[in-house]
Amino acid sequence: MNLLLLEDGDFVAADRALLRGRRLKHLHEVHRAAVGDSLRVGRLDGLMGSGQLLRLDANEAELSVELDQRAPDKLPLTLLLALPRPKMLRRVLQTVSAMGVPRLVLLNSYRVEKSFWQTPFLEPAAIREQLILGLEQARDTVLPEIIIEKRFKPFVEDRLPALAAGSLGLIGHPGAYPACPRAVDRAVTLAIGPEGGWIPYEVDKLQEAGLQPVQLGERILRVETAVTALLARLF
Amino acid sequence: MNLLLLEDGDFVAADRALLRGRRLKHLHEVHRAAVGDSLRVGRLDGLMGSGQLLRLDANEAELSVELDQRAPDKLPLTLLLALPRPKMLRRVLQTVSAMGVPRLVLLNSYRVEKSFWQTPFLEPAAIREQLILGLEQARDTVLPEIIIEKRFKPFVEDRLPALAAGSLGLIGHPGAYPACPRAVDRAVTLAIGPEGGWIPYEVDKLQEAGLQPVQLGERILRVETAVTALLARLF
Incomplete structure (x- = not known):
């Protein structure tokens, strides 16, 4: 603290x-x-x-x-994250809050186990508790906004295009894609997949919504590590 | 895995x-x-x-x-880390291994609690277990070298100058320092302090050994997050 x-x-x-x-x-x-x-x-x-x-x-x-x-500035970022497993979710919420992400969308994906949506760690009070630990760690006072989207397709088709409009849209995804850009000076919408990654259909849908795949190298990182590494590189 | x-x-x-x-x-x-x-x-x-x-x-x-x-390349890096608390140590070892750090020095610091040196997680078999989990996560086969230095002064005075010779020497340290450089194309020796940071005497000694303080912004990050953020920015 x-x-x-x-x-x-x-x-x-x-x-x-x-x-x-x-x-x-x-x-x-x-x-x-x-x-x-x-x-x-x-x-x-x-x-x-x-x-x-x-x-x-x-x-x-x-x-x-x-x-x-004044509290430190937030990053100019909307982060889309496939819902991580409950134990990882708690740490990711702290990390997101500590690093100054102003808006996090927790999203379903084919590779998100259905049971993950049942965790008590998704209850508003439990989310808030982790976010506050992140603020206390980083010295910030402003809670990020957390949006929960249990259905991938309607979110990505109907709401994501407006959410991502005017920003640099990126999908953190291992593979033969361009390297993640560095030190960008504009707003970013970044989607990070579950363990095992987005399935091709999901990558297609995210691309239709205006996001482009970028990679961080050959190493497969845990979700929490990937979030930190991508944000540190982008901003 | x-x-x-x-x-x-x-x-x-x-x-x-x-x-x-x-x-x-x-x-x-x-x-x-x-x-x-x-x-x-x-x-x-x-x-x-x-x-x-x-x-x-x-x-x-x-x-x-x-x-x-072939396994993926390692980073051109020697990482010096003030010994984290035991629970964090385990995660940091996985992260270091997953991110491709070839050599980690676990070092004493004024703000490292003496009890941290008693943890069973410092035993070679326990260290190896976490390193292997990191390799399995990232898809690598080569174990990093772990060096344990329980005394700050003799290490920093007598061994660090040779270890850091020819590399860009950096101290990740919050404060009015230059921003951590990005995308460096040379070998780096990076020192990251304990919770609460290095004390001024330690920063002085690290500077005498050829390392310069750099910062990542106003936010105070947990050790694991700071390690990932600094490496993602440097390489």
């Missing part, structure tokens, strides 16, 4: 917040914080700044808060 | 291998393989190619193997 993220409900006055639960535990056990300490804080969907610990005991912490810095 | 990795002990003839244990279980449960199937195989520290399943039962599998492709 490199940023203590405060939510509206934590504030008892404009410049005063009370903490309990997970963040209080973290203050005690990881920060080993003491009264008087100054901590880096942010307000969810708001500014960042510093907080001074006025009071700290086993039950709660009281902070005096001064917020004056 | 995108590559079935065979070791010398698996071969019963030059073109014939027997499998048991973890890989046999994977063939049954994940690949749902059947006699006659052709699988992508590789020989540890050797070539890659295909294997045909001649026989498969609950106890073992017999493969006819033809190896004729």
